[in-house]
Amino acid sequence: MCSKTSQIIHSKWRNRCRGSLAGIYKSLRNERDSAYLRTLKQSRHLNMSFLRQRQWDKMRILLNHAYQSVPYYRQQMDKVGLKPDDIRCREDWSHLPLLSKNDLRHHLEELVSTDYASKHLYQTSSGGSTGEPVRFYLDERRRRMAGTETHWIHTWCGWREGEPIARLWGAPEKTVHVSGIRHFFRRLILEPGFLIDAYSLNQATLNNFVDAYRRWSPTLVIGYAQALGELANFLLEEKIELPSCRAVVSSAELLNQHNAELIRRAFKAPLMDRYGCREVSLIACQCPQAQKDYHINMFRIFLELLDDDNQPVEPGASGRVVVTDLANFGMPLIRYDLGDRAKWSSSPGCVCGWDSERLSNLEGRTCDFLFRSDGTKIHGLYINVLVWEVPQIVRYRLCQESLEQVVLDYIENEPVPAAKLLWLQARLRETLGQQMDITLRKVETLPKSKSGKHQYIDCHIDPAEAPATPSRKQN
Numbered sequence: 001m002c003s004k005t006s007q008i009i010h011s012k013w014r015n016r017c018r019g020s021l022a023g024i025y026k027s028l029r030n031e032r033d034s035a036y037l038r039t040l041k042q043s044r045h046l047n048m049s050f051l052r053q054r055q056w057d058k059m060r061i062l063l064n065h066a067y068q069s070v071p072y073y074r075q076q077m078d079k080v081g082l083k084p085d086d087i088r089c090r091e092d093w094s095h096l097p098l099l100s101k102n103d104l105r106h107h108l109e110e111l112v113s114t115d116y117a118s119k120h121l122y123q124t125s126s127g128g129s130t131g132e133p134v135r136f137y138l139d140e141r142r143r144r145m146a147g148t149e150t151h152w153i154h155t156w157c158g159w160r161e162g163e164p165i166a167r168l169w170g171a172p173e174k175t176v177h178v179s180g181i182r183h184f185f186r187r188l189i190l191e192p193g194f195l196i197d198a199y200s201l202n203q204a205t206l207n208n209f210v211d212a213y214r215r216w217s218p219t220l221v222i223g224y225a226q227a228l229g230e231l232a233n234f235l236l237e238e239k240i241e242l243p244s245c246r247a248v249v250s251s252a253e254l255l256n257q258h259n260a261e262l263i264r265r266a267f268k269a270p271l272m273d274r275y276g277c278r279e280v281s282l283i284a285c286q287c288p289q290a291q292k293d294y295h296i297n298m299f300r301i302f303l304e305l306l307d308d309d310n311q312p313v314e315p316g317a318s319g320r321v322v323v324t325d326l327a328n329f330g331m332p333l334i335r336y337d338l339g340d341r342a343k344w345s346s347s348p349g350c351v352c353g354w355d356s357e358r359l360s361n362l363e364g365r366t367c368d369f370l371f372r373s374d375g376t377k378i379h380g381l382y383i384n385v386l387v388w389e390v391p392q393i394v395r396y397r398l399c400q401e402s403l404e405q406v407v408l409d410y411i412e413n414e415p416v417p418a419a420k421l422l423w424l425q426a427r428l429r430e431t432l433g434q435q436m437d438i439t440l441r442k443v444e445t446l447p448k449s450k451s452g453k454h455q456y457i458d459c460h461i462d463p464a465e466a467p468a469t470p471s472r473k474q475n
């Protein structure tokens with residue numbers, strides 16, 4: 001047997017052993033909801049009327065629960081004279097009030113169910129791809145379901161547990177200093193593979209990705225859409241051919257056609273885009289076969305598309321995405337207005353056979369890169385990580401006109417302490433370079449982009465005019 005064949009067999013056995021260990025470990029620690037995973041797998045074989053009936057059953061249960069145990073919803077429904085029994089069908093759902101990000105921000109504790117003790121709730125904050133971080137709670141089961149959905153998406157792409165994954169993801173320094181045997185076990189056995197920081201991309205980090213990829217031979221690549229586009233462009237320009245993987249999964253922001261094309265060409269693998277947000281997790285995903293429309297996760301999400309008068313849009317028209325999370329009983333989010341826009345798919349069915357509701361033409365959630373003066377690209381999402389540390393800031397916009405200067409305009413809900421502003425300025429300077437002139441300005445309003453969405457990173461530098469990214473040798 002030649003050494004290459006024996007190497008492949010060896011790595012297959014190693015992956016299989018790792019996968020078995022990871023499966024047992026995650027089941028014992030209750031990290032995965034096995035029943036929900038089975039349901040998700042089955043959902044692809046169920047017809048639309050059955051899916052809608054199941055969805056409606058869950059909507060009714062959730063609404064009764066919210067009215068009985070969530071002060072915010074009882075108050076809102078009483079205000080307009082509605083009782084849960086008045087909502088008799090899916091169409092009646094539109095009589096319920098909408099929930100905005102501002103409502104979530106101002107009524108956080110009133111939105112928590114009195115049936116849940118705080119020790120059974122997990123507090124987290126939004127991924128901030130809108131520049132308006134919000135805090136919220138997940139109950140334990142719902143939190144487990146989010147991890148289960150991620151696992152399901154990966155297996156749908158052909159990945160098998162135990163196989164290495166390449167991640168191009170946000171890894172600010174403070175989150176990677178985890179040590180100890182549990183971290184070692186997780187990194188080598190439970191979640192083998194590697195992570196390259198998508199917040200800071202230059203030739204050195206892109207080369208690091210290539211080296212790690214060759215070392216690990218991952219079967220799946222996961223990353224922020226924009227960062228994956230950068231990586232794919234680098235691979236094509238440098239004529240670097242990597243061993244093929246089963247699929248590439250993009251997430252966290254809008255995947256535009258240009259980047260999608262680059263990623264497919266560079267990796268020669270199917271590309272799946274995931275649509276979701278931290279508050280409600282997975283909303284919809286492209287299937288690996290069709291790679292076009294987005295299948296809605298109907299087992300846990302009820303999705304509406306609304307026009308400017310809050311009426312349902314017709315097929316083919318673009319509307320605002322409003323979602324109800326059917327599983328977070330600890331803090332129900334009913335008719336949560338995300339601010340993204342999409343259209344209902346007009347194609348009759350999907351080649352994969354899954355008869356779910358489908359979206360097309362997702363709009364919004366793009367995020368510019370910023371530039372350090374040395375040419376390193378900084379992913380805009382990283383700025384969110386810094387700004388979230390200042391809870392008094394409710395919205396901001398960071399504008400970069402040149403390689404020497406950035407201006408951060410912010411709206412506050414109460415005065416930001418001077419020490420906190422100095423801290424933010426220092427962290428921005430660490431991120432964008434010590435030479436960068438950084439101005440922080442309190443403002444009353446912020447401009448919106450042409451699409452009506454708030455654009456929180458606004459970079460005016462033409463990438464072609466930025467200095468060449470520093471190479472590994474120069475570092």
Ligand SMILES: [Zn+2]
Nearest residue numbers: 287290350352
């Ligand atoms: Zn499909």
